[in-house]
Amino acid sequence: MAVDEGLKIEMGKQGVLVTSLQDLYNWGRKSSVWPMQFGLACCAIEMIAATMARFDMARFGSEVFRSSPRQADVMIISGTVTKKMAPQVVRLYNQMAEPRYVMAMGACAISGGPFKQGYNVLKGIDRYIPVDVHIPGCPPRPEALLHGLIMLQEKIMGQKLTGADRPQFMKADVKGLYPVPEFGEHDLKPSYNQGVWPVTIKTEQ
């Protein structure tokens, strides 16, 4: 099934394109990653700058910011997630169609950032939803966001469509709904989703 890399290059030189369905499919997906039009704080300004002419995110096929979560592929958490906002973020994520990805942009979305010790700030969105790419910075430069997008594209290219280690969206029996936290008397209930937090880091051998 797998095409020998050397043969592939040799065939390419002769004008014959050899590819696999998986590569073609992933190439198509990575070339049109549509983000959700959704900003939370100052990082959103950098996100907007990244889409404009100077940095031009359209070069990577990611210019179509969709206002509806149904049409979006990636959710860029661009800024501080307050505890009052967190249920809405999870709800929007639930409404996105698979395959879907999350980019945590900036220190606040990753860990709460400078507002971490505040009573009203969530200490990182990965307490409730799985995050694919973390982009550090306060706020990250548009170049950093573009780098994060390229990382995401690499991740998409590496996803297998078959086999036991195929991603969640290829598994028909996985529901993919994440519990929306409720407003409690002292904090959000639950204070984190046990299915995704704490993050267990898989080291690739």
Place this chain on the structure above:
Amino acid sequence: MPEGRGFEVKTVEEIKAAIEAAVPGAGVEIVTNPGPSAQHSLRLAHEHAVAVATFLRDDEELALDFLSNVSGVDWPDKEIVEKVKVTRPVTKTVDGVEQTAEETVEETRKRVEPGSLEVVYHLYSMAKKQGPVIVRMKTVNRTDDVAVPSLTPVWRSAEFQEREVFDLYGVKFTGHPDLRRILMWDEFKDYPMRKDYVEPDDFEYEPTAHDEVAARAKAHQAAAAQEGAGA
């Protein structure tokens, strides 16, 4: 205009006198500010607060038509330790004869000064280009009697700011048209800006813990380990 006083035309003493002339028995107290800014303020009594505020707004000389800022202050219960000299009679036996003499002894006494919540209003005049005049009101305590009269009927701009003080300090404004939480969610029970607020214990993962955060993370891990051992 006195040096370093902004655009104040009248001193607090003069304003106090004007208020007392207009609202008899207003019960206005001067709270002096010992700092270099010397921004003294006026503490209003609850029962006359709205009348005094209306006077400050409508008086032709003051014309304080703009409420710029409402802030809350939490004064926690304070334990005061003081040394008092007490004179008491002491019976002594001198040369076999009982004598009563006065003796002065130093005693250490502790008393708890009950805390309170305070609301501070900064007023300016757009018409006269003067201000700020600072008025404040204090609640009786910080547990059950936490009401102060709302000044929203006098200055409409107080509405959201009084709601914010209600939300974060728990001051109840009587006469406020719509007293609900404004920043935190409605189900929230605590008052986060109070000194004795205990924040939720979500210190299970601190990658770069230091100082207070490190201590909290350690305490969380100890508690979690104990819970795990008990279960």
